[in-house]
């Protein structure tokens with residue numbers, strides 16, 4: 153059973169092909185990072201235009217990579233949300249065209265759920281219950297995946313998403329875009345304890361997080377040093393900022409897992425590619441006796457394989473979409 | 488030859504299955520911002536009602552604008568996917584050309600003008616020619632005052648068609664032009680297919696990946712997280 157997955161929710165035009173839910177046959181990404189870099193963020197109209205130009209060639213490349221023809225594909229899966237509405241519509245429209253052309257089922261996929269389920273390609277079918285941290289440029293939430301596979305939101309950022317904070321601080325520091333990988337790289341040579349940046353809502357008693365105060369504190373510190381004529385060691389700033397973000401997430405996620413009595417923790421989404429986040433979770437889960445499930449870096453950032461994997465699960469569950477499938481820019485993970 | 492026509496570049500979406508000069512089936516929706524939900528079921532509906540399989544379709548034609556960007560991309564992405572999957576030739580046509588073609592039985596020059604939002608209009612001028620119309624210059628975008636000035640400076644009697652007439656009736660009625668009614672407000676998929684047919688016959692077609700929207704404006708460079716707002720979805 154072959155499922156082709158199309159992902160166009162943000163700034164990657166991506167297509168993946170998965171066989172029998174578990175086997176990755178193709179994973180092709182046409183990145184638009186260079187197009188958006190000069191704006192320091194994703195520009196929706198630029199993204200939508202680029203998706204339209206890149207999608208057909210990306211589908212072609214994926215079919216070649218898998219060594220199959222479109223007529224061999226059993227179902228077409230596509231991200232229906234959340235994401236940028238104009239960008240989502242390009243992928244969903246193309247998916248409908250493919251489904252119509254070969255009379256195959258269309259499957260609407262939740263992008264956030266797909267970030268979680270992509271782990272099955274490397275670790276086998278997930279065996280919930282587990283607690284997942286879904287963390288990306290547009291999203292930072294802690295969710296419980298129950299035994300029946302349903303998601304329940306435990307907490308979320310009340311302001312900036314982690315990836316957004318990385319981008320904004322990187323931009324302020326004059327680093328490249330996207331900010332996450334730049335800060336990750338710079339932080340490797342820095343002292344994570346050089347600056348005591350705030351860990352907001354650490355003792356809030358719930359699983360919500362707040363990152364905008366941290367962002368403001370970093371900017372204020374850089375401005376203060378500038379005014380005082382001090383030369384900031386950017387590696388130290390990056391490392392300390394990153395450590396603060398990682399600290400809060402490790403703490404809240406592990407507390408959630410132990411409160412729920414779950415023994416597995418899963419990291420998902422683009423920010424889960426952050427090396428410090430992965431390292432700290434590995435240590436923390438190890439000492440807590442929890443199993444940590446993390447996709448490889450290439451499957452954390454947006455890709456088509458995750459859509460194909462999640463779509464394959466829905467196909468097996470008999471959950472097809474109709475041809476009038478609407479995009480939902482605010483599609484929630486829970487439910 | 489059976490041609491599938493898709494026109495979603497304006498507030499009114501339409502689909503048609505045309506065999507030579509015969510409309511086998513058509514469907515239209517006059518509700519704005521519903522292109523994405525309407526289009527694929529409408530194609531399915533036309534195929535089913537006409538009693539033909541998608542394998543009978545020999546060409547796909549689609550309106551490439553100028554028009555509303557989101558609708559344009561819905562139409563083009565769908566057309567591209569169907570054509571690529573079925574290995575069919577495509578013809579992309581300007582919606583203004585289709586509108587002018589629909590209005591071809593007039594002695595006047597035709598100005599096709601579509602609402603471009605943000606106080607602007609897309610337009611082009613045409614003169615009648617045997618069996619159709621001939622566009623006089625490239626489509627462009629500008630204010631309704633720019634358009635009115637061009638109409639007055641045109642030097643011929645002009646018939647204005649397109650939804651800009653509905654939107655800017657007051658301003659355009661100050662010109663000498665005759666204004667068409669709502670039956671000539673939006674390009675229609677059946678007219679699009681009829682206009683495209685000779686091109687399929689002459690093999691003046693493109694591979695699907697060559698279809699491109701006619702934007703006529705630079706992308707609006709507003710950053711995603713600012714328009715999206717926090718926690719409003721988005722992606723890594």
Ligand SMILES: [Zn+2]
Nearest residue numbers: 288454722723
């Ligand atoms: Zn994502």
